[in-house]
Amino acid sequence: MKKLPFVLCAILAACLVSCGETTQRSQSSQSTENSDTLVEFQEFTLDNGLKVVFHIDRSDPVVAVALTAHVGSSREKPGRTGFAHLFEHLLFLESENLGKGGLDAMSARIGGSGANGSTSRDRTNYFQTVPKDALEKMIWAEADKIGFFINTVTEPVLAKEKQVVKNEKRQSYDNQPYGHNFYVITKALYPDDHPYSWEVIGSLEDLDAATLDDVKQFYRDWYTPNNVTLVIAGDFDPEQARGWIKKYFDEIPRGPDVEPLPKQSVALGESKLLFHEDNFAQLPQLTMVWPTVPQFHADYYALNVLHDLLAVGKRAPLNEVLIDEEKVAPGVSMYGYNSELSGETILQIRAYDGTNLNDVKGALDQGFARFEADGIDEKDLNRVKTEQEVSFYNGIQSVLGKAFNLAQYEIFTGDPGFINQDIENIQAVTADDVMRVYRAYIKDRPFIATSFVPKGSSELILDGSIRAEVVEEEIVQGAEETFDASIAAEYERTPSSFDRSEEPPYGEKPVVKVPDIREAGLDNGLSVYGIEDSELPLVRFELSFDGGHYLDDPTMPGVAYMLSIMMDKGTAQRDTAELEEAIAALGASIGIGAGDERFQISGQTLARNFEQTLSLVEEILLEPRWDEEEFALAKQRVTAELQAASANPNAIASNKFGEIMFGEGHILATSVRGDMDSLATMTIDDLKAYYERYISPSAANFRIVGAVSQERALEALASLNSRWSGAEIDYPEYSVPNEPDASVVYFYDMPGATQSVFTFGYPALKRTDDDYYPALVMNYRLGGGGFASRLTQELRESKGYTYGIGSGFSGSERYGAFSISSNIRSNVTFEAAALVKDILENYGATFTEEDLDVTKSFLLKSKARAFETLGAKLGVLQNIADYDLPYDYVRRQDEIVEAMTVERIQELADSYITPDAMNYIIVGDAATQAESLTELGFGAPVMLETDE
Template structure:
């Protein structure tokens, strides 16, 4: 969160409409202090006392660009290893410690040029985190063994399969970079690396990498939040000072890509149902003066109703539902991407012709004053939103320190965006795009090569072959033997907790307006921003079998103009306010979400009112949106993860239940719906069934004043929300399989109708589930499936709750050739969880969940969730403290009883989405009968109910 008085001075005023006028807003100001230890470690401190939490992030200036040829993916693999263990932190590393101290979950990320590690913890655990981060940096390498390395290779390869190999268009960046950058260029390969290179990594590689790059003189430590500066400096020096500096590291100069001619390549994508064209132009490195104008240019060309590419490709030619363009800048070079997913059977040559037409339109007309103002307002608001937590601020401070050599560059960075002029935008278009060569990738469905750009060459994409028993085995439990790295004091002693922070829930106000609209709010003046939502009961639950998908169509069309504003006029007014507005259909509600600068709240709410009470009902927009939704349905039908979610809903709710259907409907149902159908559904939206939640720098009286016009324009009316059918627990487990031929992973969804959020056992069951699958990398499921077996990237479980029975759900994706083995592990964990739950597990659960309440109100989104829980379930305003007391009072016997009652492995839906040819028949060994193949049944009625 932002410190109100000294952390950030946030100002937004619309810039002059003079073309070359420079923005005169005061610069963004961040209080920070930077020190450099004798060993070269850069340390940045940022004090923010708005919440009793502290973020600690450690960033090494090394990413995939510093890897050796033949060892691609190594920087990312190393990121994984650094979490596992260190000499004094012990097995489980930060993951296990996080589960004890109430941290938000230790995590990290790797990109081309840096690797970071981060966590937000209660303020009384700060010394523990400093101790742990120092241990990773100076006392780590001896703990890495061959079995540990072998296991983590499998985890990273699973991550690659999940994010790249098993996704529609997943190989796009690989193909783009291979053709944009020559062999040997540091950006020629992907951060995730290749499966072959990952497998070839050796223990000597790990040690060499650590010795060269993980030295204090190549690392930045950021501590941001509520802490005592003098004491924290003492701790940092105590734990980090004696780590020796490494060899000097020479900087790498920018190496922008150059193209002599346009390159066209194609790939037949096993997971794609629609053709997709991506164009990539070489641009500039991060913080280059031209990067800011390129950001504005890419936004203007592709986003919104006034965008030239949108007008030509979407509205005029009807080739796609949207266009996406963005500028990606890294330390050594930059790339400008234009991505268009065509409708079914669209020839990508037609898409390219339309793109060129859009560019010609821009070349003649340029960008208007109002559009430049609009885009800047939106980018400034987005920037403020991106730094709304202490951990986010720690990312920025480290990023600027490493790549701009100045943590304070945060102020100049935003100013450079605000100072972009119309001539800057035109200049970068002509310099980097107009008539310039590019890389074009055509990704088309199998058997549809005729849709690829003419004269394209086949892209080199390595596809993994599924083979049983192909992966090496390992025993990651083998303890490393080594001589401990010396220290001037005993580092094996974990530092104590500091004083327990007082947790004070924010003050909540609520009122009911005369039209029945209920309003709940929290005043929070840390930043001049207001976040809000309106939740209208109904959603998909008000549909029938004759109008499937109508709720989503209504939600989408409400933002397509009003009776008095064209779609473009509405869009521009919202963005000129520095606001956002999104409307979506949920299973049991229509949700209107928004954010705006506090000074513009009344104007923003006036637009929300107009959207709700005066829809435009534009036939042209309906036709466009229907085609867009059908495109989504077609894309989801090729994504294994989306298939798994939709198929689980179908099985969970059962035949005839309205919520068993895809929220988008079907292609046939969308085609059949007309404007009268939408208007009929719209009549079911009532202020009497609506609750509004408001969080930000605004008083209750100001909110009520802003809402008064809506009281008159949206009068109350009675709309009955039907009770949904009761869901029964299956009498026995059944295995279902959905075939995705050639799938590199199997998506698993296991669950059954369990508890509503109003059930007395709901929260206690969540406590019981914490160590099972809700505690991140420390959970039983992840520890067994990932850390012990190397089968998956991560695994989770949860009691979803809701006003009606929600599912108990276990979900993950696993390496295809261990599908049965993974299910057997999950089954065993569920069956033995209660019996194996120990007093130590109970203490860990209590410590983590109670201490974690310090983070319960940190962000605006967390406060909104709190308000939703209060309004939806009737919970008290201090329910977080009450739940903390429930955790404190839980006994081991209660945990065991809850596990026995609610972990029903023999009364569940066991759904697998994967390669049936190699995996389906094996699943009979689970003991739940012969799997049912869902592809052969459009509707499956569960005989087990």
């Protein structure tokens, strides 16, 4: 991904990429409209081959624009891998007519949200949602990507973006536990001549070898109108948009014809077993992969049902054996990764500490045998299909979700209307289909198995495994290429029939529809907040308690977190499996979680099943089961989570930041999960005591959004009102953390780390402080505005030090913090830290009127999306309920933005950006990086004690 962690590419690909026999619908410049579909659409094709799909949704004054090129890593050549993903990055940069900053700079000005891209094996997409008045600007910008871009790519720009991609790979693969697992699997599963035999991100060696000519040729081959689909979804005039598309895209010439790649499913002659001793892993992990079918193949749907039947839910046979009976692992994951040409079924188990993976494999075999013997219960089949249907509908809640799906269906099936067939195929799966695909692809079939174990624990691997070949990058101080990405490209402009350098004007100003907020109080003290929204037949809700981890005893941290796990494990009336089945039968989901200062029961359901779902919430809340066996399993699970976190550089940095900021004796200096000592002595009576003392309506509020009226919601809550009561809570008093008098550098040693994790910050504003929102406004250009921020522009775009960096204020009613986080290339740890310090020191003094204009433009215009989804509306209620904000706080925030001046920004920066009174926590390779940090001027780094 351009901005999100790259590992999500695999998830997006698995969820969105589609395939199958393509039907030709090349009605040049003609329109088709289909009203008999879940998502109505219009489509047409320009003479140059550009496919365009429109979907009208006038519920919010926003438009999603998704441009997808039918090119992914499968179109690359051996020795030149990673090009498709590299272009995902490059195309957000300068183009001939957008100029420096490219689409990222324009997004900030127009109030765009979610500007990003992703690359899969078979496609690369670019997307964002903008206020409706910016649609012509977006069409102009997207056309520049296809017809007026490549001349701006220079050797320095290419060198810089190579470094960014390398940092992305280190962050997501090389510097993470189990990060090399799918590299090993891919190499073993696919022959060298298969288009899927390398990872989407490519290799560092290939990136280094890429020349400017290579890059330009890749662009000319694949970024052509006849290999691209443009989808526009939202509130717009389709005839007007059609005119804009013809204006900006029509004269871009068609490229070479693109021949479709044939389906290339693979067959293994025998199983392959490989192992790797992982520098970061603390727990042994077994992954098994079977080759299957492309997405949208006839067997694809039954395979998805099979995965859930085997591994989702208490009564799933793999869970029964591995978790409950043999107790070798806290969980099992089974899913499909199905792409255009081929597909895989992936089964993954991260076992408990010291568990031999042969025992895990033996338990798996038992689970498969049980599945074969018991067969498939029709009730379980219907439950899984219902859950998959709800997931399908969730994917088309937002206009961007609809745009994504329409693009994928168009590219990989030739018909956006395949959305209808897709849901019908889910509904049509039978038990016979599921058993057939199990026998065809899984039972007794060859597989790839990888054993990833902690360093020095090869005795835990599967018998017969051979050592995998894993390339471990060596980070050498001063070895990276230097470049100056600010050097302007010199080129002859691409001719056009009109002046494209003039940015189109805004359209009619969007009118944001502010929802009505309802509030009521129940007799038992519970406050109820609601927003009615009937656009979809869905409801989302949260029952939120003030407290969470904050109410834990400092000598027994982790009780609230453990309670959140246990309250999900059945009720007095139902065991865990029966509760899961009751929830799933309604097409609902209910989750329970504990954070630093909140304990929450949240859920989603179909509107017609709201009362039944809320009845289950009431049962969970008032009739906990307190199952000792489940408690023992939960303790094992949390133990594994703590062990895994102890080797994760980002988790370590976050934990150390909390320890240093809050100090010894403060509950928030400890992890919400607790620690090994508290876990060892914790009993179920500790959970009961917390429950009886703190799960009280006096400390709670209920918020609900969706297709349910306030009257109906209150009626459904009547039983809870009469049955549930509780006393006022006496909250503990802790001292407010003091800002450090002077900056200190703290270093946690992870030998051989290829990146250094930065977490810099200090105690700051509470959420309820008057300056809290003004400080957020001030921070936008510093580090809160993504690619519009100075930290990103300097450390990523100018220097190539990192994949991403950001800063922000976070606060509650009790505490607040300012923090900066990033993963930095190891051999520039000092240089990056010094650059951050310099930016902080000079931010206020160098803040300009232009900075203020960009800040105001984004913060005011992006409000068009403030209420688009149920999740966005729920967020509004959260702020009102938790922080006692007025109903119109969004409007009042706009007033703050409109009144902001450069002088006020400078005052805020002087008050709240304090680089000389800050904690600098760094997790990295001390042998090569720690000593140089003395040059920051804060003394020698304080070496933190490493966790054993």
